[in-house]
Amino acid sequence: MKIEGVTLRELRMRLNAPFETSFGITQDRRILLIEMLADGVTGWGEITTLESPSYNSETTDTAWHIISDFLAPLVVGQNVSTAAELPPLLEPIRGHYMAKAGVENALWDVEAQQRSMPLWKLLGGTREEITCGVSLGIRENPQSLVKKVEEELSCGYQRIKLKIKPGKDLNFLTAVRNVFPNIVLSVxxxxxxxxxDADHLRKFDEFDLLMIEQPLEWDDIYSHALxxxxxxxxxxxxxxxxxxxxVIGAIESGACKIVNIKLGRVGGHTSARKVQDVCRERKVPVWCGGMLESGVGRAHNIAMSTLPGFTLPGDVSASQRYWSQDIIEPPVDVGPMGTITAPNGFGLGYNVNRELIDRLTVRTRSWRDAAYASS
Ligand SMILES: [Mg+2]
Structure with a gap:
């Protein structure tokens, strides 16, 4: 595949409702999309950074910089036989996993279209249907959280995850567990x-949780092992x-028993497959986490979630939980049993709504291979 061109765009999209985590509240999203042209076929990728460096060190603006000044000039004009050959080319650039993932994943979409197959099958996915959970932001009070949990359960979601922080943890958990003693619950x-805080965290044991996600520092595997x-x-x-x-270090040191794979955080589909392979070999279940993605990122998450290691319900849920109108068609829909059916169309398997994307775009930058620039 000869990479002829890359277009980077920033879209402004407003979430249906504000989403609160221990690091802040988000409602207005600045979404970056990659449109990649290779051998005349267009593929799409999403950069899943947040606006601030609060989840990891990347932001919308650092990704714009890294793609503009390093990644796009590096990949345009390259000739690769599969998208899995792209990560080694990006290796000289350290870190910036989410920026790299957006670029690489767009090429996976191209490759799947070229091979006339759904992306999830090209990746080696084996599930025709993925199971979905929801991630609920921190609420003002336990009563409103209980009400929200009830709503989500009635939509069929198979696992409820509660965002927590000190002072908004045990009281919220107690309220939810009292009303729903048997649901699959995590924090x-x-x-x-x-x-x-280990003594405090031990109190969570009585709630029979599926897991506690990332309790300690974002870059500290050793403390989790303790x-x-x-x-x-x-x-x-x-x-x-x-x-x-x-992930090898984390599992071998006993720091975790479950792993959340986020496609952007691990740098794209090639790395995500490796991470899930490592986990499968060690019988550690994985699931797909979310980053308040638009439909493009959501479609990539669905493809990844069909891989055999993804045995727990992920955070991939219906488009309408986040957006009044998603940028893909049809929007992602969740069935009454809390599942999403992997699409059968080639590539991502959803149509990208270009007209809506154009309307939401606030800035664009394009790179063309010199061989095609004049045509
Ligand atoms: Mg998390």
Whole structure:
């Protein structure tokens, strides 16, 4: 595949409702999309950074800079036989996993279209249907959270995840567990606690949680390895894992029993497959986490979630939970049993709504291979 051109765009999209985590509240999203042209076929990727460096060190603006000044000039004009050959070319650029993932994933979409197959099958996916959970932001009070949980359960979602932070944890969990004693429940702290809080975190054990996600510092696998033997609840790592080397270290040191794979955080489909392979070999279940993506990122998440290691319900849910109108058609829909059917169309399997994307775009930059620039 000869990469003829790359277009980078920034879209402004407003979430249906504000989303609160331990690191802040988000409602207005600045979404970056990559449109890649190779051998005359267009593929799409999304850069899943947040606006601020609060989840990881990347932001919408750092990704714009890295893609503009390094990644796009590097990939345009390259000739590769598969999208899996792209990551080695990007290796000289350290870090910036989400920026790289957006670029690489767009080429996966191209390759799947060229091979006339759905992306999920090209990746090696084996599930025709993926199971979905929801991630609920921090609420003002336990009563409103209980009401929200009830709503989501009535939509069929198979796992409820609650965002927590110190002062908004045990009281919220108690309220939810009292009303729903048997649901599959987990919590996500987004690094809001410290190892000295181990006694407090042990209190979570009585709620029979599927997992506690990333309780300690975002870059500290060792402290999680010290915490796990002190609590019964399984630790799931999210922020700590950027590649297969990290996940080997985490599992072998006993820092986690479950892994959340975010396609952007690990740098794209090639790395995500490696991470899930490492986990499968060690019998550690994985699931797909979300970054408040638009439909393009959501479609890539669905493709990744069909891989055999993804045995737990992920955070990929219906478009309408986030957007009044998504940029893909049809929007992602969740069935009454809380599942999404992997699409059968070639590539992403959803149509990208170009007209809507144009309307939402606030800035664009394009690169063309010199051989095609004059045509
Ligand atoms: Mg998380």
């Amino acid at each position: 996500d702290a987004n690094s809001a606690y410290r190892l000295k 915490l796990q033997p002190k609590i019964r609840t399984a630790i799931c790592l999210d922020e700590c894992i950027s590649n297969d080397r990290h």
